[in-house]
Amino acid sequence: MPADPTRRALVAAAAAFPLLAAGCRVTQALGTAPQPGPDVAALRAAILAEELMVARYRAAVRLLDGGGGGGPAADTLGTLLAEHSDHLGQLRARLVPGSPLAAGSRPLPRPRPPVLPRVPRQAIGYLSRAELTASNRLLGQVMQVPPALAQLLASIAASEATHVPMLRRAGAGL
Secondary structure (H helix, E strand, O other): OOHHHHHHHHHHHHHHHHHHHHHHHHHHHHHOOOOOOHHHHHHHHHHHHHHHHHHHHHHHHHHHHHOOOOHHHHHHHHHHHHHHHHHHHHHHHOOOOOOHHHOOOOOOOOOOOOOOOOOHHHHHHHHHHHHHHHHHHHHHHHHHOOHHHHHHHHHHHHHHHHHHHHHHHHHHOO
């Protein structure tokens, strides 16, 4: 009788060995996170660009408030800053850290503080050029991302394009 449990244990161990070995290989395969897809890269780039735009607007609002050049131009900048903050929220909501879509993604770096011209009219011109550049960049990405993200990027691009004439009017009023 004592030989029987030993034989059973040996048979069970022999049967379990391939499963354990396969489990080790699976763990090794899961050890390396996959690279994020192009849509995730585009989303991350859009988030960084929008964070930079928000920082630019905050700096411009401080410039106008500090230089006594507030008034209608400052109101316009405040309105556009709120729109950019909303854009940023919409973009961030689509990148969920730890999700399969963001697998392999590193934390987003913080954009460098923007350096704006110290003259309010020139700062607004700088914002106008930045808006146009951002709109063109986003439109260039629309065809390379899934439809839902393409729709959001196109919507943000259109919004940023409409900011250009608003900024020009605000700058003309200074």
